[in-house]
Amino acid sequence: MFDILVIRGIIAMFLIAIVAATIGSFSVFRGSTFFVSGIAHGALAGAALGIFISLSFFPADPLIVAIIFSVFVALAIGYASYKKEDVDIAIGVMFAFSMSIAVLFLSMIREYASVAWGLIIGDVLLLSEEDINILLISVITLLIVFIIFYRKMLYVIFDPESAEANGVHVLLYESLLYVLIAVGVVALLKCVGAILVYALLVVPAAASRRIFQGMATTIAGAFIISLVSGLGGIWLSMYLNVAPSSLAGLIAASIYAVTLTKK
């Protein structure tokens, strides 16, 4: 039978696939995939800040501070974008800001720095029951909010001017999307790590967009590609004895490469 850690890994990959299909797809459609990477680094800064606060002032959960800091980074990028700043530049600035904060606090908490790094370098086969519970609650919350608001978010990322003319609050819905991406990224960090969050959120949606026609099928396609990549990574890791997340990233990238051959 499967080891409990493998079962948790499989559950995590299902949940990651849900985030990839929804939040990941919308970040690809919005054309701000680098945003995912920026948020992941914001999480490192937040975790380091959380540990520093705990050591210096009062107890603070690094994960919670990481989520708050990432949401702040997300909203700052969203506001700059709304103010007609190039979104790539806004992400770059916040990326630099986050890394500066991260390095600053990591140098101040030297002996505990590994705790902060541990939050963004995850392993899907080392998840505790608590990790799975946090991931489950995060994903269910994200999914509910996404299902309620995705139509307006879609209108805003497709044609913000027309949406605004039709009375849709563009800043509100763009900010909501950015916050959802931020929470999704931080929730997944512990499972697959910062770099592979990028791979598993962005690549399945990018590949699915090249294969399928409509919105629903593209989202469903992103779910399947992400799931196949994740489960494939776990399965192969049992034989090859290497990290499952890296194999999942390679499978997803290979699927994307195959879709490039489609006319």
Next chain:
Amino acid sequence: MNSIELKNLTVRYREGIAIENINLEIQHPSFVTIMGPNGAGKTTLLKAIMGMVPYEGEIKIMGKNPKEGKRVIGYLPQRERINTNVPVTVKDVVLMPLVSNVRGVKKEHVKKAKEVLKMVNMIDYWNRRFDALSGGQQQRVLFARTLVTDPDILILDEPFSATDVKTKTSLIHLLHSFKNEKTILIVIHDINPLVECTDYVLLLKKKVLGFGMVKDVINEENMERLYGTRVPVIRTPETCYVVGGDRHV
């Protein structure tokens, strides 16, 4: 009744004044063509009318402020600003102004969407991906979307950009058919295809340089004031054409 009333309308950006002291009364229904050089404030004027940019002065849409009044407006922005990364179908695009967060899509919405797509001859593309369409087809779909809410006022920002003669002709015929029921504000660089349906021309260069009927406003003196260079105008007994544009489509 006036569909649009502007009193001392001024819009300032960080870079400077975009439009200044615009006073205008547009009757309902009427067809108004807005002309001006690049940077004249044409798009800013349209956005101000819909309350999308901060402004000074007073704006009334069907007697209401822009926030309330813009519900009766159908707006077609410039197509270049659409994000074609989004894998939406023609159906999705046309339904966008109608769907709400909780209720989603209703049967009558679908019926209305099909109706407006028939008007622009795009009903056969119902389930086709928007980004796979040609520029002209995309423009027709976007035009259908402006009609889906049954607006009293249509605001169209360069609706014929990247359209071929066939698309342009069919869109002009469609606009002509709304002439007696809607107020139409259209920003366009070349007025010639629209001289027959235009009731009033607005010449805009940050300020209003002229507003009136085609034969009264389109003349060489006004064109030179507007564009800063000599632009020949051909006059016929009924109307006039600007040389350099499309004579007719």
